[in-house]
Amino acid sequence: xxxxxxxxxxxxxxxxxxxxxxxxxxxxEDMSFLEMLDVVNERLVEEGTEPIAFDSDCREGICGTCxxxxxxxxxxxxxxxxxxxxxxxxxxxxxxxxxxxxxxxxFPIMKDLVVxxxxxxxxxxxxxxxxxxTGSAPDANLIPVPKExxxxxxxxxxxxxxxxxxAACPNGAAQLFTAAKLAHLxxxxxxxxERYQRTEAMVDEMESYFGSxxxxxxxxxxxxxxxxxxxxxxxxxDYGKAKFSGRRKRAD
Amino acid sequence: MQLDAxxxxxxxxxxxxxxxxxxxxxxPANKRKFSVIVVxxxxxxxxxxxxxxxxxxRVKAFTFHDSPRRAHxxxxxxxxxxxxxxxNDGDSVFRLFYDTxxxxxxxxxxxxxxRLAQVSGEIIDQxxxxxxxxxxxxGGLLDNRSFGGAQVSRTFYARGQTGQQLLLGxxxxxxxxxxxxxxxxxxxxxxxxxxxEGGRAVGIVTRDLGTGEISSHSAHAVVLATGGYSNxxxxxxxxxxxxxxxxxxxxxxxxxxxxxxxxxxxxxxxxQSDDFQSKLTLMSESLRNDxxxxxxxxADDERPPNEIAEDERDYYLERRYPAFGNLxxxxxxSRAAKGMIDAGLGIGPRRNGVYLDFATAIxxxxxxxxxxxxxxxxxxxxxxxxxxxxxxxxxxxPAPHYTMGGLWVDYNLMTTVPGLYAIGEANFSDHGANxxxxxxxxxxxxxxxxxxxxxxxxxxxxxLGVQPPPTDHPAFTQAVAxxxxxxxxxxxxxxxxxxxxxxxxxxxxxxxYCGMARNRAGLEKAISEIRALREEFQTDVRVLGGGETxxxxxxxxxxxADFFELGELMCRDALYREESAGGHFREEHQTDEGEALRxxxxxxxxxxxxxxxxxxxxxxxxxQLQFEHVKLAQRSYK
Ligand SMILES: Cc1cc2nc3c(=O)[nH]c(=O)nc-3n(C[C@H](O)[C@H](O)[C@H](O)COP(=O)(O)OP(=O)(O)OC[C@H]3O[C@@H](n4cnc5c(N)ncnc54)[C@H](O)[C@@H]3O)c2cc1C
Numbered sequence: 054x055x056x057x058x059x060x061x062x063x064x065x066x067x068x069x070x071x072x073x074x075x076x077x078x079x080x081x082e083d084m085s086f087l088e089m090l091d092v093v094n095e096r097l098v099e100e101g102t103e104p105i106a107f108d109s110d111c112r113e114g115i116c117g118t119c120x121x122x123x124x125x126x127x128x129x130x131x132x133x134x135x136x137x138x139x140x141x142x143x144x145x146x147x148x149x150x151x152x153x154x155x156x157x158x159x160f161p162i163m164k165d166l167v168v169x170x171x172x173x174x175x176x177x178x179x180x181x182x183x184x185x186x187t188g189s190a191p192d193a194n195l196i197p198v199p200k201e202x203x204x205x206x207x208x209x210x211x212x213x214x215x216x217x218x219x220a221a222c223p224n225g226a227a228q229l230f231t232a233a234k235l236a237h238l239x240x241x242x243x244x245x246x247e248r249y250q251r252t253e254a255m256v257d258e259m260e261s262y263f264g265s266x267x268x269x270x271x272x273x274x275x276x277x278x279x280x281x282x283x284x285x286x287x288x289x290x291d292y293g294k295a296k297f298s299g300r301r302k303r304a305d
Numbered sequence: 306m307q308l309d310a311x312x313x314x315x316x317x318x319x320x321x322x323x324x325x326x327x328x329x330x331x332x333p334a335n336k337r338k339f340s341v342i343v344v345x346x347x348x349x350x351x352x353x354x355x356x357x358x359x360x361x362x363r364v365k366a367f368t369f370h371d372s373p374r375r376a377h378x379x380x381x382x383x384x385x386x387x388x389x390x391x392x393n394d395g396d397s398v399f400r401l402f403y404d405t406x407x408x409x410x411x412x413x414x415x416x417x418x419x420r421l422a423q424v425s426g427e428i429i430d431q432x433x434x435x436x437x438x439x440x441x442x443x444g445g446l447l448d449n450r451s452f453g454g455a456q457v458s459r460t461f462y463a464r465g466q467t468g469q470q471l472l473l474g475x476x477x478x479x480x481x482x483x484x485x486x487x488x489x490x491x492x493x494x495x496x497x498x499x500x501x502e503g504g505r506a507v508g509i510v511t512r513d514l515g516t517g518e519i520s521s522h523s524a525h526a527v528v529l530a531t532g533g534y535s536n537x538x539x540x541x542x543x544x545x546x547x548x549x550x551x552x553x554x555x556x557x558x559x560x561x562x563x564x565x566x567x568x569x570x571x572x573x574x575x576x577q578s579d580d581f582q583s584k585l586t587l588m589s590e591s592l593r594n595d596x597x598x599x600x601x602x603x604a605d606d607e608r609p610p611n612e613i614a615e616d617e618r619d620y621y622l623e624r625r626y627p628a629f630g631n632l633x634x635x636x637x638x639s640r641a642a643k644g645m646i647d648a649g650l651g652i653g654p655r656r657n658g659v660y661l662d663f664a665t666a667i668x669x670x671x672x673x674x675x676x677x678x679x680x681x682x683x684x685x686x687x688x689x690x691x692x693x694x695x696x697x698x699x700x701x702x703p704a705p706h707y708t709m710g711g712l713w714v715d716y717n718l719m720t721t722v723p724g725l726y727a728i729g730e731a732n733f734s735d736h737g738a739n740x741x742x743x744x745x746x747x748x749x750x751x752x753x754x755x756x757x758x759x760x761x762x763x764x765x766x767x768x769l770g771v772q773p774p775p776t777d778h779p780a781f782t783q784a785v786a787x788x789x790x791x792x793x794x795x796x797x798x799x800x801x802x803x804x805x806x807x808x809x810x811x812x813x814x815x816x817x818y819c820g821m822a823r824n825r826a827g828l829e830k831a832i833s834e835i836r837a838l839r840e841e842f843q844t845d846v847r848v849l850g851g852g853e854t855x856x857x858x859x860x861x862x863x864x865x866a867d868f869f870e871l872g873e874l875m876c877r878d879a880l881y882r883e884e885s886a887g888g889h890f891r892e893e894h895q896t897d898e899g900e901a902l903r904x905x906x907x908x909x910x911x912x913x914x915x916x917x918x919x920x921x922x923x924x925x926x927x928x929q930l931q932f933e934h935v936k937l938a939q940r941s942y943k
Contacts, residue, residue, distance in 0.1 A: 065854055083578040083691075091805070092581055098803045098858070103849045106857055108371070111544040112584050113685065115469055116375045138688045163515055164855040171492065174372050178484045182477035183436045187356040187754045190427070190434035194391060197445030207438040207463060210470060214374055243436050 054080050054146035058093065060105055061153045062165050070162070072151075082142040086129065087112060087119060089141055090152075106165035114138040114277060117213030120220070121166055122153040127217035127275035135215060135277035155220035159227070159262040170216045172262040173230060180254035181234045183243050196242050209236035211278045221275035224264035229272035231259045232288035233280050239291055249295035256292050306561075308913060308928040311715040312416040317934055318398075321420045324716070325759055329766035336361035339765050340524040340773070342509055343367070344496045344551055347376030348468070348746060349729025350530030351475035352753030358482030360758060365522055366479065366488055369495040369514060369546065369860075373476045377532055377544040378749065381468020382589035382682065384450060384460035385746040387425035392449055396457040398422045405744060406935045408454040408634050409709070409737020410887035410903065412567070412911075415934055416716060417734050424755040425747050429461055431754055435474040439463050450678075452742035453590055454634040454942075460743045465589055465681045471746055475753070495860065497788045499527065499555045499725065502780040506555075506725035507773045510784045512792070514860060517853040519788055521776035525768055526724045526761060529555060530753065533708035533730035535568065537868045537875065538820070539812025541705035542574055542587040548864035549871045552712050552731050560720040561913035561926060563713035563733035565871065566879035569740055569888045570821050571706035572638035575689055575699075576658040585704040586689055588661070589682055590742040593631045595666035595675065596699070598622050598638070600659050604649035610660055610698050621645060629942040636739045636888045636901070637942060639703035643821050644899065646702070658700035667695065703821060707745060709736045709888065710878070713913040713928070717760035718752060721913075724764060728752035733911070738887025792852050795862045800845030804861045807842045811835065811865070811872055819876050824892040828880040832873055839869040874914055874923060881925070884908045896939070905937050 056077040063070030077093050084092070087109050094104035109119040114135040121136045123129035129139045144150070152166065160168040210233070218229035235252055238244035244251070266285065273282045313324040331339065339362050343354040346368040354366040370376060388401040401422035406413055429447070433439065439461050440448040449458040463470040482488040493514040500508040500521070508523035531551035535541035556562045573588045599618045606613060621641060623630045633641075642659050645651065652658050667675050672695060676683070686694045712720045712727035714734055719726050729749035736744065774780060818831035842865070850856045885894040885901035886908070894902045903909075911928040 081579050081581070084581055085583070085689075088581050088583050091583055095803050095805060098847055098849060099801075101849070104858060106855055110370070110375055110546050111377065111380045113380055113586055114688075115466065116377075116379045116544060118371070118375050134688065138685070140688065140691070142691055167855060169515075170371060174374075174480065174490075174492070177477060178480040180484075182481045183434065184481065185431065185434035185478070186359045187352075187431060187478075187758065188427075190430035193389070193429045193433035193439075194446050196433075198441055199445050200441045200443050203438050203441045203445075206436070207470075210436075210438055210473065211466065213379075213469075214372065237438070238436050241436050241438070243434055 054082070054141070054144065056080060056144065056147070057149040059149065059151045062105070063162055065164055066161055080141050082140070084141045085112065085137055086123070086139040086141065087137050106167050108167050109137055112137040115213060117215035120155055120215045120217055122155065122220060124151050127155070127221040128277050133277055133279045135213070155216050157219045157225035158264070159225060160216060160219065173214050173216065173227070175262065176227065176231055176255050176258050177234065179258035180247070180251040181238070183238055184247060198242055202240055206237050206240040209233045209240070209280065209284055212280055213278055215277060217275040217277060218272035219263065221271040222264070223269055223271065224267060226266040227259050227263040228266040228285050228288065229276065229280060229282065231255055232284040235288050235291065236284040239287065249291065249298055252288065252291040253295040253299060256288065306721070306915065306926045308713065308926055309715065310414060310928055311717060312414070313716065317416060317419045320416050321423055328760060328763040331762045331766050331769070333361055335769060337363055338769065339363065340365065341526050341528060341761065342522060342524040343528045343530060344509060345376070345530035345532060345729070345731070346373035346476070346479065347378040347530060347532055347729060347749065348472055348475055349731070349749035349753045350528070351472065351479045352750050353528055353530060353728060353757050354488050355475060355478035355482050356754050356758040357761070358479070358485070358487035361487065364482070364488040365491065365524060367491045367494045367496055367509070367511060369493065371493055373479060373490070373492070374473060376472060377547050378472045378746070379469045380544060381746055382465045382587065383591035384452065384462035384467045384743040385428065385471065386452065386459050386743040387429045387461060387747065388422050388459060389426050389429060391447060392458050394457045396459050400457065401425060401459065403935055404455050405735065405741060406737065407940060408741040409739050410901065410940060411737065411905070411909070411932065411935070411937050412886050412930065413735055413737030414930060415932060420756065421735050421748055421751050424751045427755060428747060428750045432471055432474050435478060437463065437470045437474045450591055451594055451632060453593060453632045453638070454741040462591065465591070465679060468746060471750065475750070496551050497554065497791070497863065498784045499558045500780050500784045501558050501722060502774050502778065505723045508776070508781065510781070510788050512788070515855055517856070519785055521781040521785060523773040523776050523781070525765055525773050526726065528726040528728060528757065529712065529731050530729045531731045533711070534871060535705040535708055537812070537872050538705040538815050539808045540577065540582060540585050542571060542585050545584060548867070550864050550867045552727065553867040553871055555712060555720065555722065555725060557916045559722045560725060561713040561915050562710070562874060563911050563913045564710040564878065565875045565914065566819065566882060566889050567709035567738050567887065568705060568875070569635060569707040569709060570639045570703045572635055572642055572703050573661060573701045574704035575686065576653060576655065576702040586685065587704070587706065588686060588699060588701055590635070592661060592679060592682065595678070596631065596661040596663050597665055598631055598659055598661055600645045600650040600652060610652070610662070626942045633942045634739055634741060639821055640890060642703055653700045658702045660698035661701045662698035663694065664698070707740055709733065709738060709740055713911065717763060718757050719764065726757060726761065728757055738889055791863065792859065795846065795848050795859060795866070796852055798844065798846050798848065800847045802845050802847060804846060804848065804858055804865055807838065807846060808861070808865045808868070810838055811868060814838070815872050815875065819879050822890050822892050823879045825880065828876045831876045835869060835873045835876065842866065842869065870919060877923065878912055878914065881912060882908055909937070
């Protein structure tokens, strides 16, 4: 199939940026979306044009490196699918496709379609862990964990940190990302001792970079791992408790 | 050069204990006087950086990724082995040790493997304490599955995302140390050279991938945890950015490279569908617990698989290896698949696959049970191929996946350059000529959590009070000049062909002549073709854009340049090793039944290669392997 691409090009963080139009010819439906861009890039280089910069790595939908706004949808039209797992059989000959980077105040554009998502790491550093220095762990079967709890924690832990939730949110909020990490750790017995301290630290850090959540639900719709916004309710509940007990402590 | 593996004396079960007693220690208050650079923050690097930080060392960690969570370890699917014997099915430290040495076709170092088995249980404890959501049974205890090359269930897993969950655990442990200030994390920083002074490793030179800035970092010791080199083949199951440059640069600075020809071709990957394919996707080995591999009995059978009757199918692994069946080790399964395809029995549009069929398991356990175990893998398969694996068998074919070779290290995981360590897939240590499934995660985490943090003090302790050279020392300025020269050189070629074009050509040469089967004539041809291609690359590669911004082509060009040199060494090593062992199959050396035939009299050793310059032959040093606990035997999985 032959396609027309409108692609966001931006030379660097300071550049204003613009759309450029390219044609993508003889694309097979078995190609992935990123392989289609690889083909376009090969041709651009042959013509002497700098290739389109875009991020990707595992190309199996698990590393969270890739992420494009495709026709205004984070990761494109297919539900619960990261950009790298989107295949060209979703398109028809003659289609025009608009490709942009994630757009969010907290994710500055570095070049073309590549953005800086480092605020996610700052949120994790603030408290997204269970303190368990190497060597101090008890036998793994000492604390049985009900299968349902562990499965639910797993579903939250499946977040790949791609940033689609932020890009899809009209407010550029990172609630789903933060809530997923909190739910993963706060649902497990191992995560209880630091539960409220963790919640407060991560949410406060999040708020220093990202917008606020006003329950649009776009994040869940864009999530390539189908992470549920129900986890945001858990975040809100734990954050409320954390603030309450924090106030009590200060009052004592 | 003489290689001293520093294997502790005494009975094998006591070696690690007595070694920990014998190593020099750095007292807690002095630890912060030592700085350690960790390059790579995958499972091995993140676990090492976290643990060294917890101990009190000043750690500087580097990754070229934008976040440590993106390391290739994230993609590991199936599981991690540990000799917990939670299932009371006869597992033990000795059995895990034995299976690993045998699985590696008797080409690994016994003492290292025994230690690996000894610490395996602690890894599961550690990960569980961090909140890694391993699969559990209804009673709330941990579940296990089986992997190839073993007859016990010792593989712990988190659905098909075990690597992701273990990496997040290690990353979060490291994030805690970043927060505490003991780990200084540099993302989007690619190490482009190792700096040595007076024969010791004292630092690295990096390029900031966002701004192009070249900078120097000095430390008392340098740890490389930079992963494997399967991407030399271009098409592999590894993430696109995986590369050999960090260890290759170290090799050029004096670190010996061991067994480069030991590469693992994984039997169950989705076959290539077109010529623009950018990578091959693994379907986890765990699928072989329930999937049955077959091809039609007749060549060129055009019928859809479900119309081919039972007696017209050849379940060739079950037929040839009744004891292990579909769960034979990877090298055996891959070669068997190649044999079928070479015999014209391949299936699929390109005749480049064999079937992996779940119909029997779905019939026995129900679709839901299969979905619960492998849901995400089935989904990934459906996404990529457009076929529904619940209804029709998967098509699979072998692909480059893992590299057992790597920098030579001693029992302390130190390379031949004092002060330089290699951990995880970057070293050669524990898997011999073939790695068993679910053992890479185990080894990476063993190295990072439990081994290196206990051995590094032996090197550091005598350096108390000694400062590493400052970054304006000539050793650093020279390395910076070299790196800058290389970067500028790549930009200056202004040739006609893209980096990927060269990489694909190199990959094809390696796959054809240094892939699943190798022979003398082919390897000699490969060496001369690689040399010619390398020369062409130097005069005809086209890297557009500048060095002072994000420039993905430039990054790739530097990596491909190193792959050329490595590729040649892989072929040389394969040529030298006139035997078949594990993943290294020399057609001249096989049994009547086509199985790998080792030559223990001549080759029961590690081949460690030294760099002498791009156009000079490498020098060879061998480490003789001693087998005192596992009897050398022809591997049999029948
Ligand atoms: C698809 C797939 C599935 C797998 N499944 C399993 C499994 O189920 N069980 C199992 O045991 N094993 C499995 N493996 C193997 C296992 O995942 C790897 O061997 C292991 O994760 C490697 O870990 P590592 O820490 O050594 O390296 P990696 O995870 O590759 O990390 C390398 C790190 O080094 C950094 N780096 C590299 N070069 C540089 C440089 N020059 N400068 C700065 N940073 C650098 C990278 O940024 C990264 O942080 C699988 C592998 C693949 C490909």
